[in-house]
Amino acid sequence: MSHYFLALDASSSACSAALLRRDAEHSECMARFELTPRGHTRRLLPMVDVVLADAQLTPGQLDAIAYGRGPGAFTGLRIAAGAAQGLAFGLDRPLLGISTLEALALQAHRRYHLRHVITALDARMGEVYAATWHCLNDTLRRHGDEAVLAPEAVTLPDDETDLVGVGSGFTLWDHFSTELQAGMTQHLTDLEPRAEEMAWLAARDFDAGLGQAAHAVQPVYLRNQVAWKKPA
Structure with missing residues (x-):
């Protein structure tokens, strides 16, 4: 029996989506990656459509959704979080936030x-x-x-x-x-976070029972946390 994990990321100047298919014998990952500094909103969901089409898979066959939860660019994290949460909620699938x-x-x-x-x-x-x-x-x-x-x-x-x-x-x-x-x-200096590795890490975390409801997985900004901890 195969299991399918979709990952998406917009945490940096790059935008990417990946689909990992895993079964008892082998695993295969299909991915799309582009440097699109201001095109995340326009490119992210079409990338998801492409990797699903490449795998000849329907969204309902996915076992879990993952996204780059941060740290990273605030706007990109929110774009990826919104897209991933929408997919996970609509499909009633667990969501996993993966460290960039x-x-x-x-x-x-x-x-x-x-x-x-x-x-x-x-x-x-x-x-x-x-x-x-x-x-x-x-x-x-x-x-x-x-x-x-x-x-x-x-x-x-x-x-x-x-x-x-x-x-x-x-x-x-x-x-x-x-x-x-x-x-x-x-x-x-030229490597950027990619959804391909996030899909592999999502499979690991899924096996460990770390999948959560869509609303429970939030971006990690770090800077907000540091500001909150500073004494008055």
């Missing part, structure tokens, strides 16, 4: 076989969204919390070597500490 930073780490691990990764997305206002990951055989372990902070405040984990920086946040390379720069073997 975790999806980015999985992409780097799969594409370049990286094991120790710091993901950082440009958060504007001189800050980055960042997290550190240990990756092995498609399994990711996060060190500490995802955070929004100034580049110079990003620190190296004590027990990791051969660290690689991944994501648009490293376009601010000159603002990171000299200690971090010295401890990092390279940094890759």
Whole structure:
């Protein structure tokens, strides 16, 4: 018996949709990805139609819906959340919010076989969204919390070597500490979060029973949380 997971993302300048088909013998993922900085509203749902058509699948055959919950661009997160929540509610399917930073780490691990990764997305206002990951055989372990902070405040984990920086946040390379720069073997700025990795992570979370009702899954902005925690 096959299971189907639809994922969509609009958390960055890119827009993407992916459909993962998984059964006992093998898995297959069909995806569409475009750099559309101001075209998320116009492109996202047509991408969903395309991947469903490519798979010769109807929406009613989906087992779950997933989307990039953030951190990322506020407007893009809201677009993806609205589309995903609408689909999940209309189909009466569970919804899963997937970390954009975790999806980015999985992409780097799969594409370049990286094991120790710091993901950082440009958060504007001189800050980055960042997290550190240990990756092995498609399994990711996060060190500490995802955070929004100034580049110079990003620190190296004590027990990791051969660290690689991944994501648009490293376009601010000159603002990171000299200690971090010295401890990092390279940094890759051209990778964007993609729905393809989110579909794989959604299947994992679905198996773990983490699917929720559509209204219960909300975007993660991080910056709002930090502002709320500041003392008066």
